[in-house]
Amino acid sequence: MVKSGFALSQVNPGFDANNVLMMEYRLPRNKYPSGPAQSEFHRQVVENVRGIPGVIGVSSVRAVPLGGNGSTADFSIVGKPEAEPGKRPHAIVNPIDPDFLSTMRIPLLRGRGITTQDQPDWPLVVLINETLQRRYFSDSDPIGARLKSGNQVAEIVGVVGDIKQYSLADSPTSQIYGSLAQNPFIFTSLAVRTAGDPRLLANEIRKAIWRVDRDQPVWKVRTLESRLDVGQQPTRFLAWTLGAYAALALILACIGIYGVVSNSVRQRTSEIGIRIALGARASHIARLVLRQGVIMAGVGVVLGLGASAWLTQFLAKQLYATKPIDLPVYLSVAVLLTAVTIAACLLPARRAVKVDPVDAMRHE
DSSP, rough: OOOHHHHHHHOOOOOTTTTTEEEEOOOOOTTTOOHHHHHHHHHHHHHHHSSSTEEEEEEEEEEEEETTTTTTEEOTTTTTTOTTTTTEEEEEEEEEEHHHHHHTTTOOEEEEEEEETTOTSSSSSEEEEHHHHHHHHHSSSOOOOEEEEEEEEEEEEEOOOOOOEEEEEEOOEEEOOOOOTTSSSSEEEEEEEESOOGGGGGHHHHHHHHHTTTTTTOOOHHHHHHHHHHHHHHHHHHHHHHHHHHHHHHHHHHHHHHHHHHHHHTTTTHHHHHHTTOOOOOHHHHHHHHHHHHHHHHHHHHHHHHHHHHHHTGGGOOOOOOOSSSSHHHHHHHHHHHHHHHHHHHHHHHHHOOOOOOHHHHHO
């Protein structure tokens, strides 16, 4: 779990979450019944927010990454055999405006991004992510190919980097980005990148939206960094909790081994004294004491590894980029426990080596 938590903290989400404020709103359909009216509202909001001092990027997008929103759709590639319903490939679909990639700092790998020319009266265009390209265009150039989803056919004009849409633990998923102007909707999100702390501009951004429509509610105003933290909290908490319990168990085991070996040395004081009187060297006496501790440790490690291998099946769903049976982890823990056992036996072994044969036999 500690390794899994560390791996999750090192995940690259595919975008830059620093200094980004996101929020959501839904337009009342009775006020904005048509696609052009909805697109115009989004455009005016973006223009107003862009004019706020300290704002360096703003984008209107159906679903901001890690915002909890998103939708999927089946698709097929025009010119290739179409799979049966239920077996067709599917992808996360997310309409974006021309500033989305630059605001989120998502790399454009090939082709072009969405532009202001991609309007409803122009042919439909889409971007695909690297995972979709790798899965379905590994042997061909995707630029210029066409995807069909439902009744819509769109041309692929660009390839972008992968991002984590729902959580940092997401496995690589196919993603399709359309033009928000060509796919307007009453629900949208706003992503605003600022030069400093984005929370300081939250009120100004709200006012910019209300200048377009003073009755428009806005909610889920939060930073993208906070969403990253929220996504990591459960795994991080579990990792630290189990790590703390493991450290406590290790301390108790060390104390227990020390107590058992010390008691054994006291009980065998006479025997040790006789051995020394008969010529046993200090190294022999030390090995005698350490052997007892190492045998206990060996039995414990074997039983513990077996129990751990069985128990980790219940943690499999909580792990990220870590196998339930991870050999480096198991080997390092076995070595650590053995080292702790030897350390716990050193003081009793030192005492055994210094036993005075005369005192030991007199005690007997």
